[in-house]
Amino acid sequence: MPEPAAWRYDKITKPMFDVPAEHVILVGRVLTMAGDVFEDGFVEMMDGKITAVGERGRLGAGDAAGEAGAAGEADTAGEAGVVVEHTGGTIMPGLINSHAHLNWDGIHDLARQSMDDPRPISAFKAAANMLKSLRAGVTMVRDLGFHDMNLFSKQAVAQGIFPGPRLKVCGAAIIQTGGHTYWVCREASGADEMRRAVREQVRGGADLIKIMACHDTLEFTDEELAAVIDEAHRNGLPVTAHATYDACIERVARFGVDCIEHGGSMSEETVALLLEKEIPIVTTFAPLVQQSQPDIARRFGIPEWKIEERKKAVADPTRYEGLVRAARAGVSIVFGTDAGSPAVEHDVIAPELAHMVKVGVCENALDALASITVRAAKVSRMEHLVGTLEEGKAADVIVVDGRPDEDLFALDRVQTTFVEGRRMHG
Known part of the structure; x- marks a missing residue:
């Protein structure tokens, strides 16, 4: 394991935001994402863990949880004073956004924010977006870079300085000097400098390494690409690659990356390679979807020519053929929004999921929910802890007004968000 980041050695006397883990029983419809749906069920949380989940009848008819209660009603039952909440909604695992940029605000130009925002302003934007994420039911964010x-x-989250979701972070994304989005990445040239760039992110406490592998052309020499991937793996970190067309996707998969960001056109041979190496794809349709809707796009200052371009692109089925082919072949498709992009604020969830179903990379609403829970947990190597509602797992739980496995836009109505049993919203 790498040496811990320097801040890990800090002595924290008391967190600034010391939200206690509750002992609570949530009663309602339970969507476990582990195969079970309990139409009249419960989830019990204590000490940050899920301690029980199942049919409400298991609780016994004599206690407050076993009795019918009005939606939103809270009772106290038992000697321990456990709170029982009759939610009237669907209880399900917390959502995971596997591609987001917390320091981008979802409104303004990305390059200008990256070059012009003072670092304190960037920090405030991240804080605001963590709150937006929690209110949208997002309990873990995989942040893929802003310097x-x-x-x-x-x-800040780990030390209790600010309340936020779980974070998996890459530090600065790594790019060849002058490469795609150089203005927000760690530039490097040559194999040795690539290794240095990786080690800098490791020293800072990164959970993964991100590389920008292409734009209009392939980026990195073979020696550079091999070095950045090898150095990350030597330090025990996975590598994810911005890769948007077949030649790039095939190349980074062959060189050994662990995940593909965005994806795009893919040959049968490339799909087979992804399957062989068990490499998932995190799709990010939200910028395209949001910017193609004039009533939304105009509020964010998207120019008319861009709206027309996006409308044509979103309606072009050939744009998605490679991703659909990969999904049908069995490549794991994972939810991400590229949150922070213009018109994609950090609480935009349902439009991405709905588009995943519409274009065919997810079979139905339940499969789309798997992409934002159980499959997303696996991408971040957290499936042992989160992604499903099962006894012994962390109490990352949300309550939704509605049935999101039937209507994905029910996720616009998140009532309550718990992270490790701590009530962060609602």
Whole structure:
């Protein structure tokens, strides 16, 4: 394991935001995402863990949880004074956004924010977006870079300086000098400098390494690409690659990355390679979807020519053929929104999921929910802890007004969010 980041050695006398883990029983419809749906069920949480989940009848008819209660009603039952909440909604695992940028505000130009925002302003934007994420039911964010600012977001949450979701962060994304989005990445040239760039993110406490592998052309020499992937793996970190067309996707998969961001056109041979190496794809349709809707796009200052371009692109089925082919072949498709992009604020969830179903990379609403829970947990190597409602797992739980496995836009009505049993919203 790498040496811990320097802040890990800090002595924290008391967190600034010391939200206690509750002992609570949530009663309602339970969508476990582990195969079970309990139409009249419960989830019990204590000490940050899920201690029981199942049919409400298991609780016994004599206690308050076993009796019918009005939606939103809270009771106290038992000697321990456990709170029982009759939610009237669907109880399900917390949502995971596997591609987001907390320091981008979802409104303004990305390059200008990246070059012009003072670092304190970037920090405030991340704080605001963590709150937006929690209110949208997002209990874990995989932040894929804005310089190295996500390292400080991670520290702030871990040390109780600011309330936020769980964070998996890459530090600064790594790019060849002058490469795609060089203005927000760690530039490097040559194999040795690539290794240095990886080690800098490791030293800062990164959970993964992100590389920008292409734009209009392939980026990195073979020696550079091999070095950045090898150095990450030597330090025990996975590598994810921005890769948007077949030649790039095939190349980074062959060189050994662990995940593909965005995806795009893919040959049968590339799909087979992804399957062989068990490499997932995190799709990010939200910028396209949001910017193609004039009533939304105009509020964010998207120019008319861009709206027309996006409308044509979103309606073009050939744009999705590679991703659909991969999904049908069995490649794991995972939810991400590229949150922070213009018109994609950090509480935009349902439009991405709905589009995943519409274009065919997810079979139905339940499969789309798997992409934002159980499959997303696996991408971040957290499936042992989160992603499903099962006894012994962390109490990352949300309550939704409605049935999101039937209507994905029910996720616009998140009533309550718990992270590790701590009530962060509602």
